[in-house]
Amino acid sequence: xxxxxxxxxxxxxxxxxxxxxxxxxxxxxxxxxxxxxxxxxxxxxxxxxxxxxxxxxxxxxxxxxxxxxxxxxxxxxxxxxxxxxxxxxxxxxxxxxxxxxxxxxxxxxxxxxxxxxxxxxxxxxxxxxxxxxxxxxxxxxxxxxxxxxxxxxxxxxxxxxxxxxxxxxxxxxxxxxxxxxxxxxxxxxxxxxxxxxxxxxxxxxxxxxxxxxxxxxxxxxxxxxxxxxxxxxxxxxxxxxxxxxxxxxxxxxxxxxxxxxxxxxxxxxxxxxxx
Numbered sequence: 001x002x003x004x005x006x007x008x009x010x011x012x013x014x015x016x017x018x019x020x021x022x023x024x025x026x027x028x029x030x031x032x033x034x035x036x037x038x039x040x041x042x043x044x045x046x047x048x049x050x051x052x053x054x055x056x057x058x059x060x061x062x063x064x065x066x067x068x069x070x071x072x073x074x075x076x077x078x079x080x081x082x083x084x085x086x087x088x089x090x091x092x093x094x095x096x097x098x099x100x101x102x103x104x105x106x107x108x109x110x111x112x113x114x115x116x117x118x119x120x121x122x123x124x125x126x127x128x129x130x131x132x133x134x135x136x137x138x139x140x141x142x143x144x145x146x147x148x149x150x151x152x153x154x155x156x157x158x159x160x161x162x163x164x165x166x167x168x169x170x171x172x173x174x175x176x177x178x179x180x181x182x183x184x185x186x187x188x189x190x191x192x193x194x195x196x197x198x199x200x201x202x203x204x205x206x207x208x209x210x211x212x213x214x215x216x217x218x219x220x221x222x223x224x225x226x227x228x229x230x231x232x233x234x235x236x237x238x239x240x241x242x243x244x245x246x247x248x249x250x251x252x253x254x255x256x257x258x259x260x261x262x263x264x265x266x267x268x269x270x271x272x273x274x275x
Contacts, residue, residue, distance in 0.1 A: 004039035005031045006248035009259050028062035028185050033261050041071040041246045055104045071199055073111035077149055081116030081126040088129055095133040103140040109198045111174045113149040127165050134168050145198045146172040156192035164231035172198035181227035187235050195240045204262040206251035222261050233269035
């Protein structure tokens, strides 16, 4: 299992003004050399204004750094379930463009979420439109991952029912630890989604410093707060998941330190689960 990084972790560094700003083209080397992680999950908002040539340049820089671009996510929920045909068509077009950009970057997956109410009409429209959009993914050999979000795909079982009805090999899920932690039964949520996962987001929300008399084996002398990170890791490993885990630190403070603590905590959790 490899540990990767979601670029969302680095948002404060990427938007900073002045000499401290981290250029997107330098991110792969930073992720590999400074954070010790081995792949990158990108978001489309970071690629605004990028030409095909610039996407190829980013791919080449990532390959050179041995930190490949693995996933491209569209963070804005797409109106694939909308009753209006023109709105639905625009959503299909957007999804196809994200898939094409993922292909240029050398990713193996594109990630979307779906807006809309959780009812049968919205469900059926989303199924039909994803079937159309995924034809592009199949042609380019890219997986299309569905990230649960409020509304139509809030319930994990609803997501897996959608995937089964779409009936295409390349349509998968994109579970997220923090999202799971907000479900009525977080572990059941992960257990439902992980068998269909193309990648998993090992999101973290904060760490509490520990005193010397507490468990010294916990990551970096700190323990994760907000939800049980070890239990989340144990769950996905018990299911048999062996794909990438994407570090996504969402807490306060120094994001570099947050990413490093996240990596160490995940490494410890993986080792504990194996014993």
